Amino acid sequence: MDAEGGFGMAEFLEGTLDTMMERLCNSISGFDPEWVTRCVPATEEQIRQLQDILVEYNYTMPAAYLYYLKRMGQDDGDLLEKEDGCEGDIGMVLELLSGRKDSSARKDLKNGLFLFSDNYWTQTRLYMKLSAVDDNPMVTNIQNTYIAESFEKYLFRKAFYMYKGEFTYRGLTSDSVCKRHKKKKIEDCRTCPYCGDTVEERMDFIHQMAETYGLKKAWFSDQSHFICYNASYAFEINVYRGYSVDFSCNDDKLWTQVRYSLGLFPEFFAYLSSYGN
Numbered sequence: 001m002d003a004e005g006g007f008g009m010a011e012f013l014e015g016t017l018d019t020m021m022e023r024l025c026n027s028i029s030g031f032d033p034e035w036v037t038r039c040v041p042a043t044e045e046q047i048r049q050l051q052d053i054l055v056e057y058n059y060t061m062p063a064a065y066l067y068y069l070k071r072m073g074q075d076d077g078d079l080l081e082k083e084d085g086c087e088g089d090i091g092m093v094l095e096l097l098s099g100r101k102d103s104s105a106r107k108d109l110k111n112g113l114f115l116f117s118d119n120y121w122t123q124t125r126l127y128m129k130l131s132a133v134d135d136n137p138m139v140t141n142i143q144n145t146y147i148a149e150s151f152e153k154y155l156f157r158k159a160f161y162m163y164k165g166e167f168t169y170r171g172l173t174s175d176s177v178c179k180r181h182k183k184k185k186i187e188d189c190r191t192c193p194y195c196g197d198t199v200e201e202r203m204d205f206i207h208q209m210a211e212t213y214g215l216k217k218a219w220f221s222d223q224s225h226f227i228c229y230n231a232s233y234a235f236e237i238n239v240y241r242g243y244s245v246d247f248s249c250n251d252d253k254l255w256t257q258v259r260y261s262l263g264l265f266p267e268f269f270a271y272l273s274s275y276g277n
Contacts, residue, residue, distance in 0.1 A: 010163045012159065020067050024159060038077035039075060040072065040075040047061075049094055049098070050094060053098070058132075062137050062151065063135035064137070080117055093116055096118065109130075112129060112130045113142070113144070114130050116128055146240075163229065167234065168249070170246070171246070172247075173245050174244040174245075175243045199223065203224065209266060209269045213270055215273055228272075233251075233272070257271060258272070
């Protein structure tokens with residue numbers, strides 16, 4: 001523990017795609033040094049089998065995913081599985097793709113959706129949206145709903161979730177966009193957490209609050225996830241459906257103060273701007 005009750009702050013560094021796995025491993029090792037020892041790379045044969053399947057559909061393997069496979073394709077130490085139960089090992093991917101030509105995973109691949117993560121029990125499947133030129137593709141679900149701006153940002157968001165799990169206190173609050181009240185003028189809505197009918201409008205509101213109080217978002221934030229962290233706390237605001245705030249910290253006084261204002265963004269940002277920055 002450090003002076004603020006921490007356990008070793010993670011540094012989720014931005015960089016070029018070819019350094020993605022080195023940066024990811026260094027980030028997680030900052031708060032979980034044993035994690036890298038649990039990771040097992042995919043074999044050359046497994047990678048070749050998957051590349052051959054992708055070629056059948058006129059795709060090449062995205063570089064970001066190839067880097068991931070070569071470092072932790074067989075076992076990523078629960079990086080992808082821990083938060084939502086989805087399995088992402090290459091053995092599972094090959095099993096789903098190596099069967100019948102009319103299998104659902106093959107049909108999806110024909111449409112440019114590459115299945116890389118699956119939860120059999122909840123029927124949750126995650127895909128990369130392939131193209132001929134994208135080495136770091138967008139992550140979606142089967143409904144083609146946006147999940148993450150890129151595979152790299154998806155991995156770092158998962159690493160961030162591991163980091164949040166190390167804190168003592170963690171709280172979640174959600175508010176849907178207010179539809180029961182009479183539509184207010186947009187300038188009036190700026191003072192409450194119910195501003196914006198669209199994802200873009202809601203994220204603009206969060207950016208405005210963060211800028212007002214000097215809180216900087218992490219680089220792996222995207223169009224629907226605002227992420228911020230330091231040695232004292234970590235939080236994520238998801239604006240895909242309304243507003244969902246997930247906050248973590250070790251300080252019981254900070255936790256007591258913040259948990260009552262999680263859904264009140266001006267107060268939430270104002271308090272954090274004076275703490276631990």
